Amino acid sequence: MTSTTWDPAQYLRHADHRSRPFHDLVNRIPTTPRRVTDLGCGPGNTTATLTDRWPDATITGVDNSTAMVERARHDHPGIRFTLGDIATHRPDTDLLLSNAALQWVPDHAELFPRWIDALPAGGTFAFQVPGNFGSPTHTLLADLRNTPRWAGRLADTERPGVLEPAEYLHRLADLHCTVDAWETTYLQVLTGPHDTPGGPVLDWMLGTGLRPALDALPDPEERAAFLAEYGELLDHAYPATPHGTVLPYRRIFVIAVKQ
Incomplete structure (x- = not known):
């Protein structure tokens, strides 16, 4: 997994919207695991809810961000959280879960055979990834990164991306799994002031x-200039309404049970 600096407090500013896909995924898992590993657990707020769903299971959260793991340990001391890299993780569990993390891992689908092989018969691999890389939040960011002013420092900061649901289904079915795959577009209504360019959509992307x-622009003035340019683009793409700013957000869900 690529090294990225994370801010748990900023991430949790939109915790309700970020948590909903996790719960939609978990609620459709058909098995009752004894051991659960949450890959890319972030600040642990959603991982902690798994104790309500499976009170007898051993829950472990794994993340490669020291800041995220420290926040998770502080906020949820009854759960085990460890530092680890998704790309090199070797599962020892009967439910391998990942919520909005695999998109940061280049060629993550190439890891599926090793992960499925490590699961016991009847074990489950369940994940959710964003499917909105063609949305203005991302296309405008890509265009701005590649302008003459920013290309020298930002051209190589794009996330690896994801596959389409059907491709995930076929790959996991080929590994002798029963697969449930679907997608949902959430119309997220973001609230907050528009007194700075980008308003609540920029706050979400932060x-x-x-x-x-942000990691590639450590100079505060350069960072502010970049965010101002990006924010103005977001204001045109996502105008404020009397009810808030609507951010359509497509997500892809996959549950694979090993036969």
Whole structure:
């Protein structure tokens, strides 16, 4: 997994919207695991809810961000959280779960055979990834990164991306899994002031998609200039309404049970 600096407090500013796909995924898992590993657990707020779903299971959260793991340990001391890299993780579990993390791992589908092989018969691999890389939040960011002003520092800060649901289904079915795959587009209504360019949509992106760009721009003035340019683009793409700012967000879900 690529090294990215994460801010748990910024990530949790939109915790309700970020948590909903996790719960939609978990609620459709058909098995009752004894051991659960949550890959890319972030600040642990959603991982902690698994104790309600499976009170007898051993829950472990894994993340490669020291800041995220420290926040998770502080907020949820009854759960085990460890530092680890998704790309090199070797599962020892009967439910391998990942929520909005695999998109940061290049060629993550190439890891599926090793992960499925490590699961016991009847074990489950369940994940959710964003499917909105063609949305203005990302296309405008890509265009801006590649302008003459920013290309020298930001051209290589794009996330690896994801596959389409059908491709995930076929790959996991070929590994002798029964697969449930679907997608949902959430119409997220974001609230907050528009007194700075980008408003609440920029605030959302500051928690996730903008992190590599922020890491590449350590100078505060340059960072502010970049965010101002990006924010103005977002204002045109996502205008404020009397009810808030609507951010359509497509997500892809997959549950694979090993036969």
